Amino acid sequence: EAEARIQAHLAEIKRSNAELEQFAYIASHDLREPLRQIANFVALLERRFADQLNDEAREYISFAREGAKRLDNLMLDLLEYSRVGRGEQLAPVECEIVVAAALDNLAARIAETGAEIHIAPGLPTVLGAKTHLIHLFQNLIANALKYCSPERIPEVRLSFTIDGKVVTFSVADNGIGIDPVYHDRIFGIFQRLHGREEYEGTGIGLAICRRVVDQHGGRIWVDSVPGQGSTFHFTVSLATG
Ligand code: ADP
Numbered sequence: 001e002a003e004a005r006i007q008a009h010l011a012e013i014k015r016s017n018a019e020l021e022q023f024a025y026i027a028s029h030d031l032r033e034p035l036r037q038i039a040n041f042v043a044l045l046e047r048r049f050a051d052q053l054n055d056e057a058r059e060y061i062s063f064a065r066e067g068a069k070r071l072d073n074l075m076l077d078l079l080e081y082s083r084v085g086r087g088e089q090l091a092p093v094e095c096e097i098v099v100a101a102a103l104d105n106l107a108a109r110i111a112e113t114g115a116e117i118h119i120a121p122g123l124p125t126v127l128g129a130k131t132h133l134i135h136l137f138q139n140l141i142a143n144a145l146k147y148c149s150p151e152r153i154p155e156v157r158l159s160f161t162i163d164g165k166v167v168t169f170s171v172a173d174n175g176i177g178i179d180p181v182y183h184d185r186i187f188g189i190f191q192r193l194h195g196r197e198e199y200e201g202t203g204i205g206l207a208i209c210r211r212v213v214d215q216h217g218g219r220i221w222v223d224s225v226p227g228q229g230s231t232f233h234f235t236v237s238l239a240t241g
Pocket residue numbers: 139143144147173175176177178186191192193194200201202203204205206207230
């Protein structure tokens with residue numbers, strides 16, 4: 001009887017989880033539309049009425065524009081977070097292609113920071129969901145570029161090891177590092193160690209990474225020496241046959 005009760009509880013948790021995910025998806029999807037409308041009209045005000053606005057008005061409008069942009073980034077990240085839960089079939093995916101796509105999406109930021117990016121040759125083919133793997137690499141590399149002290153040029157190293165059927169990828173940076181106290185917490189949603197004035201962000205990136213890795217049946221963790229850099233590791237399965 002205890003067993004039956006546990007099963008019923010589990011089913012209930014599953015159902016409410018699915019509902020919550022559906023809610024997050026719809027909310028972030030549908031809320032973007034009116035937000036876009038606000039952003040468009042603010043931009044129009046800024047452009048069309050530039051000569052009629054005084055400095056104070058222009059400043060207020062720019063705050064509105066930045067707020068809308070931040071909210072849109074948050075919605076996009078939430079949308080991505082809720083999408084990862086919606087199970088996808090895993091299939092062989094070439095990491096060469098995935099990593100190239102991630103770097104392509106980050107090209108502007110890489111150019112801006114003058115970062116040095118080193119990618120180990122011969123990236124393997126893994127069992128995965130391609131778009132989610134692109135996001136996983138992209139989030140980790142984006143953080144490696146972002147959490148760098150201003151007097152350093154970011155250096156990012158992507159390497160991997162293979163042990164049987166398990167591939168461990170590592171993304172290492174020479175950034176500000178993370179105190180060991182926070183090594184688990186940072187993978188939770190909305191967990192940030194810095195204010196927005198210091199580093200812009202939503203606190204969703206690593207939570208997405210953890211969901212993607214979970215979905216792939218792997219593990220994700222971080223090693224870091226504060227002040228010297230961090231290395232994020234995650235495991236996925238090698239595609240065989
Ligand atoms: P965001 O970058 O949007 O704040 P993330 O979920 O990607 O959110 O990261 C959570 C927190 O973990 C960040 O706010 C930052 O404090 C810390 N962090 C993530 N990646 C790194 C890194 N490579 N180096 C130092 N700190 C990091």
